[in-house]
Amino acid sequence: MAATTLRSVTTYDLKLAAPLALGFLVFFVTPLVILLALSFQADPQGSRYGLTQYVHFLADRFSLGVLGSTLWLGVKVTALTLLLGYPVAWLHQRAPGWGKGVIMLLVLLPLLTSVVVRTFAWVVILGRQGIINAALGGLGLIDAPLKLLYTDSGVVMALAQVQMPLMVLPLITALSRIDPNLADASSVLGAGHWRTFRKVTLPLSLPGIIAGCLLTYAAAITAFITQSLIGGGQMLFMPMYIYQQASTLQNWPFAAAISIIFLAAVLVVVSVFTVLGRLSRGYTNA
Amino acid sequence: MLLTRRNLMQTALTLGAMHAFPGLTWAQARPLVFATFTGSWEEAHKAVLVPAFRKATGNADMVLDPMLSVDQIAKVTAAKNNPPIDVMLHDPGPALQAVAQGLVEPYPVEKSAYYKDLIPAAQEPTGPAPFFQVVGLTYNPETVKTPPTSWADLWKPEFKGRVGITNLNSTLGTGFMVELAKMHGGSESNIDPAFKAIEALRPSLAAVAANPGQLATLFQQGQIDISPGNFNAIQILKARGVPVEFVAPKEGAIAFKTTIHIVKNSPNKELAFKLIEAALSPEVQATLMEEPYLIVPTNTKVAMKGEIAKALAKDHAEIASKFVFQDWAKINEQRAAWIERFNREIRV
Structure with a gap:
């Protein structure tokens, strides 16, 4: 048989992806195009087209403030999640077989309950008569209950817990790919624990850190339910702003423009992460 | 039952034909869809209004599809010619929006048995207020x-x-x-x-x-x-x-008046009218006024009782004098x- 008739076993026909591509086209690209078209309407009736809605948003300090505080909220949540999630992933890596199972179960457990339920649990924890205030009051550390619910730090705490699995799972994957001999080699060569972590473990886990940060960030800034239940009515973030314009005011063009601007802002952040990811891959392979 | 290829095909073809030409079935094209509000409203309507409607129409097919006013408007706007909802329920703000956007059929006032018994504030020709x-x-x-x-x-x-x-x-x-x-x-x-x-x-x-x-x-x-x-x-x-x-x-x-509307271009206008009539009827309103629903009636034939009479108004004259309408x-x-x-x- 001639060798030319044999098909390559490592490349696949792109046609196999056609159903997925079609699905994306119909359910993702089309609505996005409609959204984009809607955002260029100058008024809700669609009598004129133009950049009115974008000018309205970008020339308005209040709207820009909402965008800024949403993006900043994502940074805070991501940082806190990384800080709390990394030790968990590290512990998972070091734990014996049964310990790994337990840690994995604990990480995955929150994913099995709805975000609404988890968020309501935080309402109970952070409330005036909640667990934190009751404990601090019982210990005599505070006289009057602290205000935790409807505050910025409350939102950050709750979001960090709610999104934690998105950070820990990529970290576990990244850490488990690191050859354990590398740490031994490092200590044989005279590096202490701290130096080994800094020079070996941390750089090698960078792809996991970046993947985790990306997921957490995207989830945190768009978390409509947690933001509004813990943040209340006076802390306005982008998802609530879009909802308010689209639903309460029926101002779809402006809501569409806000959505597109939000999408663009998130894409910028995501591409920064992606560039970092590419750099880190070069770093770890070097 | 034995499933042969032949009778499977027959059934499939018949079902297909019934779907393609709903007139063939001599019945409703689809069940009457009533978009009530979520939560306690849904419970109250399921327990009281739906049975009353079934009784009045000889078990006509209907479903409750609870959603917020704004979502009702969005859904009907998206498919004006073939709306997925037949009857909408609205707070005053969204009601005016729906009427302004031409999503609402005027209520056939002259056909209605109960419209004239409603308190004046509830008599809205675009859709009366049952609650x-x-x-x-x-x-x-x-x-x-x-x-x-x-x-x-x-x-x-x-x-x-x-x-x-x-x-x-x-x-x-x-x-x-x-x-x-x-x-x-x-x-x-x-x-x-x-x-x-x-x-x-x-x-x-x-x-x-x-x-x-x-x-x-x-x-x-x-x-x-x-x-x-x-x-x-x-x-x-x-x-x-x-x-x-x-x-x-x-x-x-x-x-706030909660108004109920027939959706424009609804394929079930007659049933929609009957559902709204049931909602305006003194029987339904009297039942909804009792525990645990405690919904304030608008039909003057319903005498105020219980918690509502105690906390809000003892009769319809008091509603007019004690309530503030905006x-x-x-x-x-x-x-x-x-x-x-x-x-x-x-x-x-």
């Missing part, structure tokens, strides 16, 4: 020893840091602001005094909830002791054992600007 929602003051009787009597009590120094309000996304929040404006010399078209009043209330505010439902959570958590509140929502909380009480302030409780056509004109102003100015 009221009433907003007054809600407080926690364990911490508030002297029951409040006026909206002005919210500003009392003893409630510093204990007051909850909602933002203007909700009908409740907007109605409350209009009432504040009226108390301080403003009106539906002059909201300025209300913003000044809220500014003065700021030290007292413990929370600005994103929606009225959150106020319930805040009472349960002891986060707030007093707030404007919806009579029906409070009854549900009370039934669950949360320490809350409702009072109608002496300025008058704010009443001009939502005027409110809608400026509501967008108010929401924007509230976003900007009210930061706790």
